[in-house]
Amino acid sequence: MADTYHRKLERSAIGLVIAIIAAASVGGIVEIAPLFTIDETVEQAPDMRVYTPLELAGRNIYVREGCYACHSQMIRTLRDEVERYGPFSLAVESQYDRPMLWGSKRTGPDLARVGGKYSDFWHVAHLTNPRDVVPESNMPAYRWLARTTLKTDDLPQHLAAQRALGVPYTEEMVENAARDAYGQATPDTDFAAGVTERYGDKTQVSAFDGVTTHVTEMDALVAYLQVLGRLTGAAFEGTAAPEEKPDPEG
Amino acid sequence: MAEVERDSVSGRETTGHEWNGIKELDTPVPRGVLMFLIVTHIWAIVWWFLVPAWPLGTTYTRGFLWTDQRTTVEAQVVEGQQERAAWMARIETEPYNAIMADEALMQTVRHTGRQLFGDNCAACHGRDGKGRANYPDLTDGDWLWGGSPELIEQTLRVGINTAHPDSRIAQMPAFGRDQMLEREQVRSVAAYVYSLTHPDYSTPQNIDRVNAGREVFVTTCATCHGENAAGNLEVGAPNLTDAHWVYGGDLDTIIASVHGGRQGHMPTWDERLTKAEIRTLALYVHDLGAQQP
Numbered sequence: 001m002a003d004t005y006h007r008k009l010e011r012s013a014i015g016l017v018i019a020i021i022a023a024a025s026v027g028g029i030v031e032i033a034p035l036f037t038i039d040e041t042v043e044q045a046p047d048m049r050v051y052t053p054l055e056l057a058g059r060n061i062y063v064r065e066g067c068y069a070c071h072s073q074m075i076r077t078l079r080d081e082v083e084r085y086g087p088f089s090l091a092v093e094s095q096y097d098r099p100m101l102w103g104s105k106r107t108g109p110d111l112a113r114v115g116g117k118y119s120d121f122w123h124v125a126h127l128t129n130p131r132d133v134v135p136e137s138n139m140p141a142y143r144w145l146a147r148t149t150l151k152t153d154d155l156p157q158h159l160a161a162q163r164a165l166g167v168p169y170t171e172e173m174v175e176n177a178a179r180d181a182y183g184q185a186t187p188d189t190d191f192a193a194g195v196t197e198r199y200g201d202k203t204q205v206s207a208f209d210g211v212t213t214h215v216t217e218m219d220a221l222v223a224y225l226q227v228l229g230r231l232t233g234a235a236f237e238g239t240a241a242p243e244e245k246p247d248p249e250g
Numbered sequence: 251m252a253e254v255e256r257d258s259v260s261g262r263e264t265t266g267h268e269w270n271g272i273k274e275l276d277t278p279v280p281r282g283v284l285m286f287l288i289v290t291h292i293w294a295i296v297w298w299f300l301v302p303a304w305p306l307g308t309t310y311t312r313g314f315l316w317t318d319q320r321t322t323v324e325a326q327v328v329e330g331q332q333e334r335a336a337w338m339a340r341i342e343t344e345p346y347n348a349i350m351a352d353e354a355l356m357q358t359v360r361h362t363g364r365q366l367f368g369d370n371c372a373a374c375h376g377r378d379g380k381g382r383a384n385y386p387d388l389t390d391g392d393w394l395w396g397g398s399p400e401l402i403e404q405t406l407r408v409g410i411n412t413a414h415p416d417s418r419i420a421q422m423p424a425f426g427r428d429q430m431l432e433r434e435q436v437r438s439v440a441a442y443v444y445s446l447t448h449p450d451y452s453t454p455q456n457i458d459r460v461n462a463g464r465e466v467f468v469t470t471c472a473t474c475h476g477e478n479a480a481g482n483l484e485v486g487a488p489n490l491t492d493a494h495w496v497y498g499g500d501l502d503t504i505i506a507s508v509h510g511g512r513q514g515h516m517p518t519w520d521e522r523l524t525k526a527e528i529r530t531l532a533l534y535v536h537d538l539g540a541q542q543p
Contacts (some may be wrong), residue, residue: 006278007263007265010265010276011266011267011272011276033305034305037307037308040308040309049259077320077323078323079326079327080328082327083327084369088320088323115523116517117370117517118374118517119374120372121384121514121515122373122374122515125384126373132382133374134372135376162398173483201383
């Protein structure tokens with residue numbers, strides 16, 4: 001009886017093809033089906049602001065240099081992670097991350113809430129040569145970032161592309177992208193005022209790499225690192241976390 | 251139905267298919283593997299019922315176990331806080347003197363403080379708290395803003411040169427770059443400061459420059475660093491007469507400091523750490539220095 005059944009199964013080529021399609025489509029359905037309910041499942045964060053052009057440029061450098069290969073941006077729902085890094089990550093916190101950089105490998109620490117934890121100066125020293133500040137670090141050095149002038153002329157297109165994907169950049173933000181990128185790294189200039197006007201008073205305007213004469217890739221990457229976890233306070237709502245939530249609106 | 255053919259070597263039936271003389275045996279999956287597959291499939295189906303599994307439009311099946319990782323981790327964090335509550339409450343409310351007198355509690359402070367220090371402070375000050383160039387040594391007994399637990403707590407809470415409303419503000423102006431001093435004045439005042447810790451620098455060929463530097467120091471630097479250059483804890487001005495340097499005590503570094511100024515930055519920990527954690531760290535850092543020979 002069993003032998004006859006197996007014989008039928010083994011001899012049916014069309015049956016095998018159909019079975020493969022059915023089995024493989026399970027993987028697709030599992031990934032696609034939840035997207036239809038994304039509006040209900042992603043939390044609300046009305047206080048959340050978008051990345052400034054300089055932070056977005058820094059994010060692009062983060063992607064370019066492959067930082068996500070060793071650093072996750074996803075605090076999981078585990079006690080040791082919550083006690084070390086802060087409240088677990090919410091989906092809404094990466095709603096403007098296109099693509100998201102959650103990552104799954106931690107050679108280095110999680111960076112989801114690293115913004116504001118260290119000084120700009122520390123980040124510059126650390127990126128220039130990690131061993132100078134963390135002797136046991138095995139992170140590569142990124143010292144050319146401070147020598148490389150940031151390309152800002154294509155930032156309006158980057159913002160426009162993000163807007164096409166649903167990130168709520170206004171026409172004014174897109175038009176002023178290059179100026180705002182310059183302004184965020186050069187405090188006390190007219191350009192700097194425009195950044196806080198468009199992105200909120202709490203936006204960190206600072207000479208990130210300590211040099212205000214020109215804007216480098218170091219400025220952009222440090223600006224991005226300093227805003228990680230600080231775009232919204234949503235994750236701090238109603239949790240046992242003792243930390244006070246960041247206030248992106250100011 | 252095709253005629254059943256048996257393979258002469260294995261004695262098994264073939265499927266009747268043949269490709270270039272190769273015939274396929276009709277061998278079933280080994281029983282053990284089949285059983286394993288069946289058991290795992292049954293387990294998967296049971297698990298669907300036990301834990302959150304299926305999306306249902308705007309909601310999803312919650313599962314009979316009613317587990318939710320978010321509430322689980324919240325409960326675990328609260329449980330951890332309760333376990334620590336007894337001594338955390340003492341650290342938060344009791345005066346520092348009373349805590350330091352309680353050796354058992356201080357052991358807890360050293361143990362917990364070490365973890366907190368490693369997570370939050372070691373990136374700049376080093377795991378041993380000894381600092382490095384540009385970051386102060388916390389164990390040498392030489393303090394910019396005061397080394398009592400109360401003052402360390404204040405520094406931890408508001409930071410130095412931060413956006414915190416009560417931030418400690420310390421700014422060494424860029425005397426050379428901003429043209430408050432002539433190039434020669436910068437060099438002579440640096441020579442004077444260098445001579446404070448290197449008496450043998452005041453040789454006959456340097457003595458004029460050192461003396462000129464002293465005059466510049468008295469009119470320009472003494473406001474913050476004091477006439478005797480011993481520093482001022484009120485404004486975070488370092489003592490220039492001891493062997494402890496944040497940025498370096500060689501002549502070139504002193505010239506660089508006078509020329510370009512210095513604005514150190516210590517983050518504010520008010521939002522990131524609880525009051526009890528900040529007080530634990532204040533005690534830990536104070537204790538680090540006390541434990542040094």
